[in-house]
Amino acid sequence: MATVSGSDRLRDLHAFDDTKAGVKGLVDAGVTAVPYFFRHKPDPLPVTAPSEAAAAIPVIDLANADVDRRRVVAEVRAAAETVGFFQLVNHSVAGELMDEMLAAVRRFNEQPLEAKVPYYTRDVGSKVRFNSNFDLFRSPAANWRDTLVMEMAPEAPSPEQIPPTTPRRLGERLFELLSEALGLPTAYLGHDAGCMDGMSLAAHYYPPCPEPEETMGTSRHSDPSFLIVLLQDTSGGLQALLEGPRRWVDVPPVAGALVVNVGYFLHLVSNDRLRSVEHRVVATAGGGGPARVSVACFFRFEYTSTRSYSPIVADGIGGARAAVYRSMTAGEFLARYNGKGLDGRSPLDHFRLPAAAESPISSATSLTHFPSLRRRKPRQPSPSSTSPKVEVDRDHVASQVRAVVETVGFFQVVKHGVIDELMDEMLVAVWHFNEEPQEAKVPYYTRDVASMVRFNSNFNLFLSTAANWCDTLVTEMSHEAPSPEQITLVCRGVALKYTVMVRRLRERFFKLLSEALGLPTGYMGRDAKCMDRLSVVAHYYPACP
Ligand SMILES: O=C(O)CCC(=O)C(=O)O
Numbered sequence: 039m040a041t042v043s044g045s046d047r048l049r050d051l052h053a054f055d056d057t058k059a060g061v062k063g064l065v066d067a068g069v070t071a072v073p074y075f076f077r078h079k080p081d082p083l084p085v086t087a088p089s090e091a092a093a094a095i096p097v098i099d100l101a102n103a104d105v106d107r108r109r110v111v112a113e114v115r116a117a118a119e120t121v122g123f124f125q126l127v128n129h130s131v132a133g134e135l136m137d138e139m140l141a142a143v144r145r146f147n148e149q150p151l152e153a154k155v156p157y158y159t160r161d162v163g164s165k166v167r168f169n170s171n172f173d174l175f176r177s178p179a180a181n182w183r184d185t186l187v188m189e190m191a192p193e194a195p196s197p198e199q200i201p202p203t204t205p206r207r208l209g210e211r212l213f214e215l216l217s218e219a220l221g222l223p224t225a226y227l228g229h230d231a232g233c234m235d236g237m238s239l240a241a242h243y244y245p246p247c248p249e250p251e252e253t254m255g256t257s258r259h260s261d262p263s264f265l266i267v268l269l270q271d272t273s274g275g276l277q278a279l280l281e282g283p284r285r286w287v288d289v290p291p292v293a294g295a296l297v298v299n300v301g302y303f304l305h306l307v308s309n310d311r312l313r314s315v316e317h318r319v320v321a322t323a324g325g326g327g328p329a330r331v332s333v334a335c336f337f338r339f340e341y342t343s344t345r346s347y348s349p350i351v352a353d354g355i356g357g358a359r360a361a362v363y364r365s366m367t368a369g370e371f372l373a374r375y376n377g378k379g380l381d382g383r384s385p386l387d388h389f390r391l392p393a394a395a396e397s398p399i400s401s402a403t404s405l406t407h408f409p410s411l412r413r414r415k416p417r418q419p420s421p422s423s424t425s426p427k428v429e430v431d432r433d434h435v436a437s438q439v440r441a442v443v444e445t446v447g448f449f450q451v452v453k454h455g456v457i458d459e460l461m462d463e464m465l466v467a468v469w470h471f472n473e474e475p476q477e478a479k480v481p482y483y484t485r486d487v488a489s490m491v492r493f494n495s496n497f498n499l500f501l502s503t504a505a506n507w508c509d510t511l512v513t514e515m516s517h518e519a520p521s522p523e524q525i526t527l528v529c530r531g532v533a534l535k536y537t538v539m540v541r542r543l544r545e546r547f548f549k550l551l552s553e554a555l556g557l558p559t560g561y562m563g564r565d566a567k568c569m570d571r572l573s574v575v576a577h578y579y580p581a582c583p
């Protein structure tokens with residue numbers, strides 16, 4: 039296939055999105071080939087034969103969960119600690135309700151386009167959203183599915199807007215079992231830890247595909263919530279990525295069963311003990327067969343919560359292991375998750391603390407010392423009109439650095455070694471780039487995050503509630519920096535020189551910061567990997583009417 043430029047791809051994605059008809063619209067129009075932006079790179083991992091798959095994903099019977107509590111807790115624990123997936127039978131969600139729910143999703147998707155168009159939106163502020171590929175403009179390849187999302191908690195949309203009620207009580211029972219499995223008080227996860235503060239329903243519709251081997255129904259990912267209860271029809275196609283050896287295993291439809299899987303946040307709060315396992319849905323062949331339908335119920339945090347989630351390291355869970363992750367807010371996590379799209383990499387890795395054995399940070403004393411950096415202090419208005427100035431002078435500076443990073447969180451540096459002329463030249467180059475005729479800038483305009491040089495307005499244009507009056511040029515200057523020709527012409531020479539100097543400053547600064555925090559000098563830079571990446575982000579704020 040010929041390569042398509044970032045701007046052409048963006049244009050084609052918009053053209054598809056503007057139809058508001060989703061993948062179903064393509065199928066209805068009679069496409070016989072999958073459009074290029076749905077084509078995925080082949081996955082080299084093997085797929086397990088269905089005969090082995092049936093035994094790999096445990097089926098847990100909740101019929102006697104209250105009488106034979108110990109057995110059920112042990113089964114839930116074993117499944118959540120190993121495969122991260124299980125199926126539930128006798129879960130008390132009525133079979134008729136499950137069938138009705140699937141039928142309602144099918145009816146919704148199969149009604150005439152005019153009836154669906156009013157729901158088609160990417161506005162995350164909307165509690166009911168229908169669209170194709172929530173990450174259409176961010177993911178490397180689109181999925182062969184359309185989705186209707188309904189935010190059910192903390193405040194559900196009005197009843198007339200949505201299909202019938204969902205298995206919330208089942209969620210509560212599952213969190214009770216999982217709390218006990220982790221040696222925590224029964225109500226801990228469901229109530230104290232806030233695992234049920236929010237709930238979303240995602241109803242997926244996977245139209246039959248003319249070239250199923252070229253695309254995916256849902257690409258490989260794990261879920262940005264605590265726990266997922268999934269209702270699937272009898273089509274099949276859901277697969278979990280299991281270890282030893284790494285392979286894809288079918289999560290086969292079992293009559294009357296609901297599938298449960300652990301999400302990233304339960305993985306986090308269980309301190310790596312429960313496993314959030316990657317999964318995917320393969321696209322299925324056409325032949326005029328029915329579409330696959332599934333309904334995923336995500337038990338999640340409240341989107342607006344400012345609560346900080348941390349691994350539980352107390353006795354009874356994880357054997358009092360030191361925290362594996364730093365604390366994070368839902369917002370921080372979502373920014374990471376949404377920024378990436380479903381690209382198969384774990385956003386939790388970003389929050390992982392250095393391995394316990396490799397650094398002094400995991401000792402009890404360092405742990406009480408280190409979190410000052412991680413603690414989120416509310417921003418206080420500065421008592422003076424400027425932020426503090428810190429002289430880079432090692433003898434006096436450590437306590438100053440520590441004081442400012444623990445309080446204001448912002449400071450200015452003087453005598454930093456980056457020469458003044460270079461600073462001016464850099465600003466002028468950014469100004470020149472933005473003032474150039476449009477034709478000169480258009481080749482750099484892209485939202486493709488794989489591109490090392492990206493010019494665009496509002497990286498989160500399609501996600502934010504309101505755009506910012508600003509255009510931005512991002513140049514990734516990490517180890518594999520772009521070749522000089524890739525860097526925009528007007529910024530080329532100066533950007534390279536400027537980056538060299540900023541890198542030096544960065545090294546000195548992380549050494550100082552390590553010392554200020556009582557850590558070995560090379561800690562932040564080398565062990566904590568604070569210098570692995572460098573993005574130069576140049577903003578241009580035109581005058582506003
Ligand atoms: O459709 C399915 O079976 C799975 C969908 C899924 O993994 C998700 O919504 O996160």
Ligand SMILES: [Fe+2]
Nearest residue numbers: 259260261317
């Ligand atoms: Fe999922």
